[in-house]
Amino acid sequence: MLGVLLATDAVGKTHILKAFSGQLNNVWILPGWAPPLWKLRHDTGDGIYGVAFRRVNALGKEAAEAQQSLDDTPRGPANRERVAELEHSRVRARRAQRAISAALLARIRDSTTVLNARGETASLQHASLLGDASPGGMGDCCAPKLLHAAYTAGLKPVSMAEMWYGSSPPNGERIQGATYSACADRCQPLLGYQLCGLDAGNS
DSSP states (O other), X not given: OEEEEEEEOTTOOEEEEEEESSOBTTBSOOTTSOOOSOSOOTTTTOHHHHHHHHHHHHHHHHHHHHHHHHHHSOOSGGGHHHHHHHHHHXXXXXXXXXXXXHHHHHHHHHHOEEEOTTSOEEEHHHHSTTXXXXXXXXXXXXXXXXXXXXXXXXXXXXXXXXXXXXXXXXXXXXXXXXEEOOOTTTTHHHHHHHHTTSOTTOO
């Protein structure tokens, strides 16, 4: 998605802000575009993120290899112990992978702060209506980025629009060039906090 936000400053001058969802050409930050809310990313140089990310990938590979061995092992009494060992390895790797991913996601949420129209700041999970159940990727869409960038610059949002850019997804729910409202799972639970304090006449 690509997004544009019109905002005004203290003297009434109009400013145009733009944002993209996720990454653009595998880059998180580009000059002239609203930056990501996340302070902890793979490109921030944080050692904990790198260690956790590499461990998650290694465990995923380990689980996949165990599954492949399971698929290749004939069933029967002669291979019962082997099958049990492989299944144990697969389950252990997946559980460890989920645990590390959950811990990393919690750390990302804790390090991500969100501004609202009142100038208040909250961590991502406290700003979201979903709390700890907030999905991964929350705060990385255009609307949250644009609002946060506007507030950071001392601007007052006036209007905003988001447009799909690129090939349509397999389900056909998005068409290039068409505008869409904020997504229900990642944006709307966060936008309530971000819009808090904004005049009702703004959209």
